Amino acid sequence: MTIWTARPETTSDIAAIRDINLAAFPTSGEADIVDALRADPKAWINGLSMVTEGSDGTLTGHALLTRCHVDGAPALALAPCAVRPSAQRTGAGSAAIRAALDAARSLGENLVLVLGHPEYYPRFGFTPASRFGIRAPFDVPDEAMMAMALDDTRPVPTGTIRYPAAFGV
Numbered sequence: 001m002t003i004w005t006a007r008p009e010t011t012s013d014i015a016a017i018r019d020i021n022l023a024a025f026p027t028s029g030e031a032d033i034v035d036a037l038r039a040d041p042k043a044w045i046n047g048l049s050m051v052t053e054g055s056d057g058t059l060t061g062h063a064l065l066t067r068c069h070v071d072g073a074p075a076l077a078l079a080p081c082a083v084r085p086s087a088q089r090t091g092a093g094s095a096a097i098r099a100a101l102d103a104a105r106s107l108g109e110n111l112v113l114v115l116g117h118p119e120y121y122p123r124f125g126f127t128p129a130s131r132f133g134i135r136a137p138f139d140v141p142d143e144a145m146m147a148m149a150l151d152d153t154r155p156v157p158t159g160t161i162r163y164p165a166a167f168g169v
Helices: 011-024 029-038 092-106
Strands: 005-008 049-053 059-070 073-083 111-115 145-149 159-162
Touching: 005 092, 011 029, 011 049, 011 059, 011 073, 029 059, 029 073, 049 092, 059 092, 059 111, 073 092, 073 159
Parallel strands: 073 111
Antiparallel strands: 005 049, 049 059, 059 073, 059 159, 111 145
């Protein structure tokens, strides 16, 4: 079993993060989104782009949280998440996601949204966003649009998600 170390990205990781996303997805779309989000000061939050590395220091996984809104209230979008194909299903992605969620919690963030596999993301605490009264700005299966409150004592906004421009929606 591989032990993954998760940490915030540094400027020296940018090329490797792009390579991870290019390897994990069939097109450059997700890698391009990461680059565009990094260049958007309204979306980018330092410390919420996490990488995972193995014992040899090779970057293997990446998870990104950026600013989005729900009817004007701040929230975070978890996207994209990527792992080199040779290391998928080894915990590299989960380690990056958990580190990103922990970092968001420590920054006082509360709401995280993800559009993804309904079999995967509930392990982190995500549930259908509709249970919070939150909806995507496009048609998507209810079980795939998920939300998680990082602090159950704080209110969660309701309404429609507004993503950063980089997502193109």
